[in-house]
Amino acid sequence: MKYDYSQTIDFLLDWYQLNARILPWRENPKPYYVWISEIMLQQTRVEAVKAYFERFIHALPDITALAEISEEKLLKLWEGLGYYNRARNLQKTAKILTSDYGGELPGDYHELLRLPGIGSYTAGAISSIAFQLPEPAVDGNVLRVMMRVAGSFDDITETKVKNRLENDLREIMPKNRPGDFNQAIMELGATVCIPIGKPLCDKCPLMHLCNAFKNHTEDRIPVKKDKKPRQITERTIFLIEQGNKYALFKRPGKGLLAGLYELPGTEGKLSPDGVCEYLEGEGYLVEELVPLGDSKHIFSHVEWHMTGYRIRLKEFAAEKSIYEAASENDKPQAVWASPLEIKEIYSLPSAFDYYKKFIPGIET
Template identity: 45%
Template sequence: MKQLLPLLIEWYRENKRDLPWRRTKDPYRIWLSEIMLQQTRVEAVKPYYERFLAALPAIKDLAEAEEELILKLWEGLGYYSRVRNMQTAAQQIMKEYGGALPADYEKLRSLKGIGTYTAGAIASIAFGLPHAAVDGNVLRVLSRIFLDAQDIGLEATKKYWKEELENVLTGEIASDVNEGWMEVGATICLPNGEPKCGICPFREYCGAYRQSVIHLYPVKGEKKARTVERLQVVFLTDGKRVALRKRGPGLLANLWELPNGGAEISLPSLLHLWGILDGEITPMRHRKHIFTHVQWDMDCYFVQTKSTEDTPFLWLEPDRITEEYALPSAFRAVWAEGRKKLQ
């Protein structure tokens, strides 16, 4: 490991991508980028990052923001608990740390939504502290170089490599080392498709490359099969306004959604339950949406009605929904198709 670090640092400094969050040492901006990048592609994050900071440029602004605003700023990124946890942490920071992220790994870990990886990233990148940040990218690279057959889905594996890295880290190099491993994993030692071994700075050191067993690493335990749920999703309109409602607890809790229900009853019966007695039904495109553990198979419909009085919905003009209300990704394609039909 000690032999590899100078090579990694040199490669990273020469080849790193120019990303907005790499142009700053502001802890808030680094924290925001790390949260946004969880389970989201870099290119997708860039416009969200800029827009979020334009609206909420400081921790104080995030702490005091209305929830509808932060959800709207996050609309389309998914995993909305991330931004809700960020706001809770921002409020904690205002109360306990005078509005500034603490330059201390354990204190960072105590904040809502900040785990070992994110704490290590903030500590090293923003504050120059010798803590490792070990994510899937890093584990993939290290497992291939060192022919490590530990299951990368296990916390014990992450802990092992965190300790291995911290044995050789100093504050001066921690940021470049952490970002370097991440960059190799994101741009060369790829998660999907063929890794770019021909341009990898570690090719001659890599056990998996030398033994032609790259396809065997990293080792991952079997994923639990997703549950499939069938839904009927309705773009419900009176010709000028569209119906929305808030979800209850559970998946996508308290977010706005298009009216929907299970497929165990007919659509007319579902409409009657909502108080819609005169709905004109037009089928729309069938859609699927995949969450981490659940897949929604959605039969989608455009329904026009006149009876809006005794319905359990909020009826709003489409432009207002677009500007003010966050719709989860699961419903956005249905929304876009329904909006076109409405015009």
């Protein structure tokens, strides 16, 4: 049964006017700012994004600057946000905008959808917030709020459910404040109709309209099919030091953390003796080995369970790359980087944050 969402409009807009958080991209909703913030906000909390957004905009104030920056510098700016293909798609789009759109985002929903990394949600957000076009922006927050209001037990992981909600909202979008309407639902979902824990129904402007609240089903809505369990991979990480420089190497161009630098390591959980044996097999002798403890990092479909060691090699290895002996087998050669270079040049994913903190001068 179709729910009439039009009755929510005034309550949402009035609530948003009084409760909207002050955010840098809201204070100045230029199309470029809205685009960058929306891509950053995918998979990342608002509070965490604010500092990254301000740093990014300071370094790359417009689309032309984004198109022209080297990929290595771009990924360093993105370091810590994760899902690095988001940054690569930003640059792909910036180059298209520079060559085909005069360096500006198009004020057209369907044109936006044609650009790399921009799906229906992001196109709707840019269209409504930056250009005041009556297009919905349906993300997880919006799905949760509206499914609870409607009392719907439809599975929100199904594309047809999202598409239906987009169509329902498009029909009732307020023509004078579409951006505020979209942001009001997002804001309500982020701060009141929350995904984890009990929703704050007593603070919700839609409580009197909400079927989930009336029927005491807010803890059962929205419905999502169970995710497949993550694959668990054990890894041993080496923090290898020579002459106040540390070994990094670049991951392959495809797959997990594609093209990023990482601390060297190997699959499996090695003992101290196992580490020495492994490195000796690569042609290197360990001068000193210190266990650094265990760490865990969760990706969307994989979990790394890591154990790490600080390693100092014997002096004779100083002129050799840690993987030089194995380069004939297509293993990448190491880059030897100082703490300052790691801080300012090389992008190390947050998966290695626990071990990065053992490098002098590196804060995580």
